Amino acid sequence: VTAATEVAARRIRPRTARAATPWQIARRTGFFALLAIFVVVSLFPFYWIVITSLKTPQAINAGTTSLLPGHITFNNYLDDFTQNDFIRPLLNSVLVCGCTMIVTVFLAALAGYALSRTNIRGKALFLGFILIANFFPVIAMVGPLFTVYRRIGFLNTYPGLIIADLIYTLPLATFLMSSYFSQIPRSLEEAALVDGSTRLNTLRRIIVPVAMPGVFTTAILAFMLTWNDFLLALSFMTSPSRYTATVAIVTLGQSPYQTFYNLIDAAVVIISVPIALLVLFAQRRIVSGLTAGSFR
């Protein structure tokens, strides 16, 4: 009898779980509908700029008539690269972001080692300063640095912009590096130290290689944060040949009579694609770095 009731109970239980009440069904549907709305709101604007970037000048003049692009052309992309020389600002951006990333990782690795492995005084004070530097208004750097850069010939130069761009990256990178380094067991480097290796060598040969995933995360975030810059490049790069991609987009496709959204949006697609790929492949890493950095 007990076995029979158990079998019966087993039969009933899944059925009660499956046969959800209308209220539960409504809640589930609502949940997924809400998620769908969020996804559509996030991604639909990208669809819209892609189709706008594929429109012919005639289609642009005719205005929006449907959700589909109609006659597709890649001429806007060609025009951006040939007539508007958009390749130059792209290369400028890659150069500036790449250098900023390298300098950031180098400086933050040194400081991260000092914070996690030496007994320097004033660590709390230093971390407090880093935290405040993270909240420093970038516009408040612009006036004084412009004056100084003009005096020392740093205006319109890559080093000038790279040094200024470090404001975006250094605070977060320092937090990340010191926290990644302090997770590495000390025993790893102690063996090397006993063998007579210098501490700088253990940093280079042991700590950085072991912390490589963290170093990568820091580098990716530094690149993304610099890629986002607009204000500093706008202020310090005075000639169009030195514009970064974000500044060049703003000057692109503008005429006194019309805004050529097809040209602008082609450039917008061009600078969004590498970042979108980066997010798809390194999402976990970026998110972990971002949240680890913001909880300190």
Added chain:
Amino acid sequence: MTASQQSVSPSGTSPRSQTGTGHSQSLLARDRRFGYLLIAPLLIVLLVITAYPLFYNIWNSFHNVNYLLPPLGGFAGFANYSKLFTDNEFVPALLHTLGFTVVSVAIETVIGLSLAVALNKKFRGRGIVRAAIFIPWAVPTVVSAELWRTMFDPQQGFVNFLLTKLHLPLATTTWLDSTWTAWAAILIADAWRNTPFMAIVLLAGLQVIPSDIYEAAKIDGASAWQQFTRLTLPLLKPALMVALIFRTLQSFFIFDVVYIMTGGGPGTSTNVLAYLNYKAFFALFDYGYGGAVSVSLVIVALIIASVYVRVFRTEEATA
């Protein structure tokens, strides 16, 4: 090494010193010197790009540094600061910026929190949904501004197209040409890009909350809403504080979106502090007045940050 030992000045300078304490203290001194050496480059760079401009701005703000009106460098007293309150530019810009900050942070917090709660549930395809929602944060602010400028364009945009199809009002609006619709467009462009950041930080906060306390609450008969307000929100406080401080200050410094979408217009109705500051430097060439605006920005930012810290501290103390 304990703190009490650190305060003693190193007596044994030679590493081969006979006494054990002398030996370790010189090692400690060397260790510290090495540490300072490693941290120095970063500290110098950060001081050059933050502290130096700040003090330069303070100096400028008390002097006549208008490159269009020489002579330069004369002492101006508080003239630049009093100009802030008499020129009919700064005060409206300050109010616009504060209003924008409150509204945008409120929107981003509400949507970001519901997104975080939704993404904290387990369901099939969660990774893809998370990536899709995360992408707007990854693209540059310039992209979000240009993208929403296209979306709101009366000719090329999607917004007016949709409103026309649905026979809704505002279908023929030129959004960026009047004050309130321009603000709506700016808010949407800003929230679209930054809400994911809010969601990510809050999601990380949700994931460290142990699930068994919810089991206990369920057994005690707590409703979903009670679980949310009595358990989730209090436990989420640290993450919420981080996200709020970051987003509030970034909203307060808004520049890119305004520069690209409205240029502070129509008229000066969407002018914000960072944009006003930029124009003081690059249109008026008045580095004294610009310095005063910069210093005010720093001061208000510090006030905002300290208010947050105080509010969250006192709530912790009373809890």
